[in-house]
Amino acid sequence: MTDAGAVDEHTRGVYRDAGFTGSFALGERPAVLVVDFSRGFTDPACPLGFDATPEVERTRAVLDAARSCGAVVVFTTIAYDEGSRLASTWLRKVPSLGSLVPGSPWVDIDERLGRTESEPVVAKGGASAFFGTPVHALLVGHRVDTVFVLGATTSGCVRASVVDAVQHGFPTFVVQDCCADRSLGPHEANLFDMTAKYADGCTSGEVVRYLNGLSSTEAG
Amino acid sequence: MTDAGAVDEHTRGVYRDAGFTGSFALGERPAVLVVDFSRGFTDPACPLGFDATPEVERTRAVLDAARSCGAVVVFTTIAYDEGSRLASTWLRKVPSLGSLVPGSPWVDIDERLGRTESEPVVAKGGASAFFGTPVHALLVGHRVDTVFVLGATTSGCVRASVVDAVQHGFPTFVVQDCCADRSLGPHEANLFDMTAKYADGCTSGEVVRYLNGLSSTEAG
Amino acid sequence: MTDAGAVDEHTRGVYRDAGFTGSFALGERPAVLVVDFSRGFTDPACPLGFDATPEVERTRAVLDAARSCGAVVVFTTIAYDEGSRLASTWLRKVPSLGSLVPGSPWVDIDERLGRTESEPVVAKGGASAFFGTPVHALLVGHRVDTVFVLGATTSGCVRASVVDAVQHGFPTFVVQDCCADRSLGPHEANLFDMTAKYADGCTSGEVVRYLNGLSSTEAG
Amino acid sequence: MTDAGAVDEHTRGVYRDAGFTGSFALGERPAVLVVDFSRGFTDPACPLGFDATPEVERTRAVLDAARSCGAVVVFTTIAYDEGSRLASTWLRKVPSLGSLVPGSPWVDIDERLGRTESEPVVAKGGASAFFGTPVHALLVGHRVDTVFVLGATTSGCVRASVVDAVQHGFPTFVVQDCCADRSLGPHEANLFDMTAKYADGCTSGEVVRYLNGLSSTEAG
Numbered sequence: 065m066t067d068a069g070a071v072d073e074h075t076r077g078v079y080r081d082a083g084f085t086g087s088f089a090l091g092e093r094p095a096v097l098v099v100d101f102s103r104g105f106t107d108p109a110c111p112l113g114f115d116a117t118p119e120v121e122r123t124r125a126v127l128d129a130a131r132s133c134g135a136v137v138v139f140t141t142i143a144y145d146e147g148s149r150l151a152s153t154w155l156r157k158v159p160s161l162g163s164l165v166p167g168s169p170w171v172d173i174d175e176r177l178g179r180t181e182s183e184p185v186v187a188k189g190g191a192s193a194f195f196g197t198p199v200h201a202l203l204v205g206h207r208v209d210t211v212f213v214l215g216a217t218t219s220g221c222v223r224a225s226v227v228d229a230v231q232h233g234f235p236t237f238v239v240q241d242c243c244a245d246r247s248l249g250p251h252e253a254n255l256f257d258m259t260a261k262y263a264d265g266c267t268s269g270e271v272v273r274y275l276n277g278l279s280s281t282e283a284g
Numbered sequence: 285m286t287d288a289g290a291v292d293e294h295t296r297g298v299y300r301d302a303g304f305t306g307s308f309a310l311g312e313r314p315a316v317l318v319v320d321f322s323r324g325f326t327d328p329a330c331p332l333g334f335d336a337t338p339e340v341e342r343t344r345a346v347l348d349a350a351r352s353c354g355a356v357v358v359f360t361t362i363a364y365d366e367g368s369r370l371a372s373t374w375l376r377k378v379p380s381l382g383s384l385v386p387g388s389p390w391v392d393i394d395e396r397l398g399r400t401e402s403e404p405v406v407a408k409g410g411a412s413a414f415f416g417t418p419v420h421a422l423l424v425g426h427r428v429d430t431v432f433v434l435g436a437t438t439s440g441c442v443r444a445s446v447v448d449a450v451q452h453g454f455p456t457f458v459v460q461d462c463c464a465d466r467s468l469g470p471h472e473a474n475l476f477d478m479t480a481k482y483a484d485g486c487t488s489g490e491v492v493r494y495l496n497g498l499s500s501t502e503a504g
Numbered sequence: 505m506t507d508a509g510a511v512d513e514h515t516r517g518v519y520r521d522a523g524f525t526g527s528f529a530l531g532e533r534p535a536v537l538v539v540d541f542s543r544g545f546t547d548p549a550c551p552l553g554f555d556a557t558p559e560v561e562r563t564r565a566v567l568d569a570a571r572s573c574g575a576v577v578v579f580t581t582i583a584y585d586e587g588s589r590l591a592s593t594w595l596r597k598v599p600s601l602g603s604l605v606p607g608s609p610w611v612d613i614d615e616r617l618g619r620t621e622s623e624p625v626v627a628k629g630g631a632s633a634f635f636g637t638p639v640h641a642l643l644v645g646h647r648v649d650t651v652f653v654l655g656a657t658t659s660g661c662v663r664a665s666v667v668d669a670v671q672h673g674f675p676t677f678v679v680q681d682c683c684a685d686r687s688l689g690p691h692e693a694n695l696f697d698m699t700a701k702y703a704d705g706c707t708s709g710e711v712v713r714y715l716n717g718l719s720s721t722e723a724g
Numbered sequence: 725m726t727d728a729g730a731v732d733e734h735t736r737g738v739y740r741d742a743g744f745t746g747s748f749a750l751g752e753r754p755a756v757l758v759v760d761f762s763r764g765f766t767d768p769a770c771p772l773g774f775d776a777t778p779e780v781e782r783t784r785a786v787l788d789a790a791r792s793c794g795a796v797v798v799f800t801t802i803a804y805d806e807g808s809r810l811a812s813t814w815l816r817k818v819p820s821l822g823s824l825v826p827g828s829p830w831v832d833i834d835e836r837l838g839r840t841e842s843e844p845v846v847a848k849g850g851a852s853a854f855f856g857t858p859v860h861a862l863l864v865g866h867r868v869d870t871v872f873v874l875g876a877t878t879s880g881c882v883r884a885s886v887v888d889a890v891q892h893g894f895p896t897f898v899v900q901d902c903c904a905d906r907s908l909g910p911h912e913a914n915l916f917d918m919t920a921k922y923a924d925g926c927t928s929g930e931v932v933r934y935l936n937g938l939s940s941t942e943a944g
Contacts, residue, residue, distance in 0.1 A: 307596075379526050576811075646810075700799075
């Protein structure tokens, strides 16, 4: 991965000296947390959206592997009904999020991801998948021990969700080539921060191989 | 109020000696938190439901006063989509909650309460209105300083919501004659606990007078 | 168990009809959550305290079994430093809690429980062991799948903690003969509510046998 | 401010088009949230630490103004007792945080900030000041309507705290010249993200003037 190409060697050395040196082990009960791959973010026709086709397609490959082995899949989407819109402090900062109205197509999960009925779509009004939502209880209910985070945007809701995932106690992996953003600079800067401090970085190919391994073991 | 008729004088003395002696002041920015007055609980045709007509009607009077003075009104409803149902630990304990499916009439707020579009309905999967929901952020966003809690059931979701409301830092009032339950014993026992430890007890008449006072002040 | 002697048969029937019929399975990675067995509550010399000798002694037996098999043990204690005391809304309702000052003996865990250095003591300012604390992350970090709750008081912090434990997704068991309260009525009423709605009831003897079973398996 | 010197004009245009255009109004009940200006981070003798003298001195000026007008001041510090250390998932990723042991000087708030007894020090085990802590309840208890966030490190705990502050519903301001980090790249990248998406940026001079204005009004 070249995710941290933007970060110079000096910074890498400083982080090593500060002890940012650990990593996580993959477990046996994974979940894939798909952050805000709703049409509002993946359809360029929405002011908030942009073309995320490669990241969405790689995510589909991860999800297909997850479905084959029975891994937990959770989607989030940002949605504000009228009452929430009036109350939200965050919306005052980012007014365009107010177009994400329940029932609007922008709130729907991108259909290229093939969501099934048993995969919950958690509506949220904050940046983190965990804030003001039952996502952590849902992961605990499934006894998840490994969380893969991916989606949009890298520098916004993915970053916030990764920080919360590890804070909640889950070994956390950010699937770097499945994270999409509007702009390359923040995308790369946040992949660097996340992998340095909160999560292990991985690729969709690595995740698919890991999930297929689980699958054949189970099947075995 | 005779809410604690079931509690003997000895217990009241013990609580006084233990220092359960404080109370809250009414503020200027109230919210009414209507817990689970959905048809699943207020329609006896639902296995979870029972006749709560008097409590619903008194709640309507409180809500009309709240609407007149611009107080914040928030509804909660329990709802489980298929994915949440599979994950929920609480559902294993109370399987009948699984009938509260999004789109089913049991999830709708009782129409006798006259909910308007700008009053959010927060779906929850736990007992407390605050657990896994954005209710606290919504109250902070409106700078609420006074929370009235009422709804169903007294011994379940109202109790859990009252405990969380005060924990989150809000002066909390339980509107006793607007709290409904299936059975008198738990209803009375929980009103005693709540008013002894977490909230000031009040009646719908008192709340209406307070809200009308705010209203005329604003109007004044 | 006779915990619900105070609850009449009619109420039991109503609850059965409403579908409060589920139960949990014991898992393999248990935690014992000891709620507020600090000297402020177990020493009658403190205004908040009362004699809880039998419950403390039975809890010691549970903890000894937990220590033998390597189960997670977590203690909570209520503590308010000066700044927290000024901010706490709950303290306005229960001013006597303000005597629980860090460094005071009332905040110390009852020494009869034999706490070891590796057993965290989580300070809290709310009723629930989970509110404003890292307890849920700590349980997730240990991949706990079974939570036993006990301590003081049954009708206060134990009840609030049990509700939060199941909401957070943990199969929850309340160890009834290890829960202590100031007054019998609220004690019994809350054991009924908890076991009807949120947790399976059990005795300290049952927990010890379960933990010993784990222990010998591990040792085996 | 030149905080976003690292971010090119193209990115700024993309963000404008996406609707990241709002801002907050200053209120009347401010709090200053001082994130992790403990000696572990501000003393270069600690492996995690670095020289943050200018940021600490500017923070002292902000705090002196806050104290003059009675604004709420809250400090956070990272601390792990033995039990928390064993449980923490985040520590596996950043093992060096394990040196932040209660009682060690690294956990003490930098004495140059002149902390008083009534200013709470909230111990935390996560990145965000809000995660697993009572900070939000403390702010609600004081009816805070404006939160200034500053401290260390910009790209770590300050960022996480800013995201949570606005999610919890507080108009949030990041005091840019009071935020310190080990390395310039992540510092600047995170100031850009925070001010684009979650908080209004401001300088210590602006905060002091605002607080002095409150002060003279109150005194008036």
